[in-house]
Amino acid sequence: MALLNNEKNVLPLSSIAEILSAKPRTLKMYEEKGLLPIKKETKKLYSINDVKSIAYVHYLASxxxxxxxxxxxxxxxxxxxxxxxxxxxxxxxxxIEMEKLSATDVKDVTEI
Structure with missing residues (x-):
């Protein structure tokens, strides 16, 4: 069994939005504002480690x-x-702190 590589880019933004209970458009907006890790590929995929950073950005904004x-x-x-x-x-x-928040504490941001 192979070990997981948390640096491998495997997740599209839409999947990360689902994980964070956010709208894909919100994460796309973060990307447009330069708040997400920079991805140069045409098909932008993010790593597990990137998800932590994206979640932090979403937490700060929302x-x-x-x-x-x-x-x-x-x-x-x-x-x-x-x-x-x-x-x-x-x-x-x-x-850990974000997991303690309820869904009503973190609302999806449509504009920053």
Whole structure:
């Protein structure tokens, strides 16, 4: 049995939207605003590790009501001030906190 590779790009944005209970258009909007990991392929697929980052962006926009510029600033700070291990640990903690939220706490964002 092969081990899972969390870096392999296998998920389309529509599947990630379903996982996050978000609208695909909302995630597409995040992508257009430059908030998602950059994918150069024509068929944009995301990794399991990308899902954590996308979920964090969705959390910031929908639950915390932070606009696109604020989210870009936060993501830049995470990238520039945390090593990969610390950033992954932080996103794991955020994921745990997000799981505690009810569906009414996180509403789908249609405009940032």
């Amino acid at each position: 639950a915390k009501k932070i606009n696109a510029n604020g989210i870009k600033y936060i993501l830049e700070m995470l990238k520039n001030n945390m090593d990969e291990k610390t950033r992954d640990d932080f996103l794991d903690l955020v994921e």
